[in-house]
Amino acid sequence: MFLESSFFPFPSEVVMIPAGYLASKGEMNLYLAIFVAVLGSVAGAWFNYLIASHMGRAFLIKFMSEEKIKKLENFFENHGHISTFSGRLIPGVRQYISFPAGLAKMHPLKFTIYTALGVGIWVTILALLGYFIGENQQIIHKYLREITIITLVVLAIIIFFYIKLKVKK
Numbered sequence: 001m002f003l004e005s006s007f008f009p010f011p012s013e014v015v016m017i018p019a020g021y022l023a024s025k026g027e028m029n030l031y032l033a034i035f036v037a038v039l040g041s042v043a044g045a046w047f048n049y050l051i052a053s054h055m056g057r058a059f060l061i062k063f064m065s066e067e068k069i070k071k072l073e074n075f076f077e078n079h080g081h082i083s084t085f086s087g088r089l090i091p092g093v094r095q096y097i098s099f100p101a102g103l104a105k106m107h108p109l110k111f112t113i114y115t116a117l118g119v120g121i122w123v124t125i126l127a128l129l130g131y132f133i134g135e136n137q138q139i140i141h142k143y144l145r146e147i148t149i150i151t152l153v154v155l156a157i158i159i160f161f162y163i164k165l166k167v168k169k
Contacts, residue, residue, distance in 0.1 A: 001015060001016075001036070001037045001038075001039075001040030001041045001044065001123070002040040002041070002043050002044040002047070003044060004040075004041060004044060004094075004095065005040070005041040005042070005043070005044030005045045005047075005048070005094070005095065005098070005115075005119065006044040006045075006047045006048055006095065007048055007095055007096065007099075008095075009095070012037070012041075012122065012123060012126060013126055013144065015037065016033070016037055016123050016126035016127045016130065017126050017127070017129055017130035017134060017140060018130060018134070019033040019037070019127055019130060020033070020126065020127035020128060020129060020130025020131035020132075020134055021130040021131065021134025021135070022130075022134075023127070023130075023131055024130070024131045024132070024134055030127060030131060033127060034120070034123055034124055034127050037119075037123040037127070038116055038119050038120050038123060041088075041115070041116075041119040041123065042112060042115050042116050042119065045097075045098045045111075045115045045119075046098070046112075047098075048095075048096070048098035048099055048102060049098040049099075049101055049102035049106075049111060050102060051099075051102065052098065052099040052100070052101070052102025052103045053102035053103065053105055056099065056102055056103040057069065057103065060103065069103070072100055072103065072104065073103065073104040075100075075104075076100050076101060076103070076104030076106055077104060078166075079166075080100075080101055080104060080106040080110070080111075080114075081106075081110055081114050082114075082158075082159065082162050083097065083100070083101075084097055084098075084101050084106065084110075084111060084114040084115055084118065085114040085115075085117055085118045086118065086155050086158070086159060087118065088114075088115060088117075088118025088119050088121075088122060089118050089121060089122055089151050089152075089155050090152065090155070091148060094118075094119075094122070098111075098115070122151075125147055125151070126144075129143060129144065129147070
């Protein structure tokens with residue numbers, strides 16, 4: 001799970017669905033598997049955060065203007081919490097959302113909390129999927145796709161209301 005949350009392309013489905021299945025067979029503790037997965041994911045996210053906070057600006061300046069970097073930092077100053085949380089639920093984004101957070105030097109406690117919340121939801125879904133239908137790979141793939149789509153729709157609704165609330169203020 002550390003690898004999955006860092007920039008290495010390692011899908012959490014490979015770890016958490018079998019963990020849920022093993023828990024259903026009594027060979028693993030489901031709660032402990034989820035807890036350790038969240039810890040590993042937060043550690044991997046911190047790895048990326050620290051890379052970005054220490055080397056990010058010098059690296060990014062090669063690819064972006066100073067003005068664009070400032071815009072990114074300002075965006076994360078105002079919306080980093082929702083971006084970090086929601087980014088953990090989006091495939092292809094979850095591995096990289098720590099980079100802008102580290103670059104903007106998002107508050108460490110907020111970064112940890114929102115990362116853990118987003119990761120916690122995702123790994124719990126995967127573990128429960130493995131727990132309840134871990135033997136049937138075809139059903140897992142079908143439900144995983146549907147769960148991902150539902151998660152993205154719910155996330156879009158949350159972001160919509162977040163934006164409405166921010167505009168109102």
